[in-house]
Amino acid sequence: MILGGYAGYDLATEKTRAVSTLIDNTARSSGVGADRAAAVIQKQVAHGIVRVMFTAGIYLALFAAALAIAGGLVTLVAGRKDRAPDAGPAGRNVEPGHPWGPERLARPPEPGAE
Secondary structure (H helix, E strand, C coil), rough: HHHHHHHHHHHHHHHHHHHHHHHHHHHHCCCEEEEEHHHHHHHHCCCCCCCCCCCCHHHHHHHHHHHHHHHHHHHHHHHHHHHHCEEHHHCEEECCCCCHHHHHHHHHHHHHHH
């Protein structure tokens, strides 16, 4: 789940960070002011001259996170169906009269009953 959150965050913010870094590096290396470099690069991004593309790894991470969530949900649902409604600790069915039986858990023991 953490992997999916990280991958989603990267997809949402990486283009902005990459363009910002390009603007800073261009302004520093060319001696042009940051405002001028930003205007030129933003125009190039708008026209598709400068493009930011993601590699398959980020999409693979999103797919893995989605698969993990789906697997967790399936396991959770399957686990609930396998368990009996009167199951005791560790999923074991207990008979009436057993120390962990339903009648024992439903009300506190009467004084002197033990």
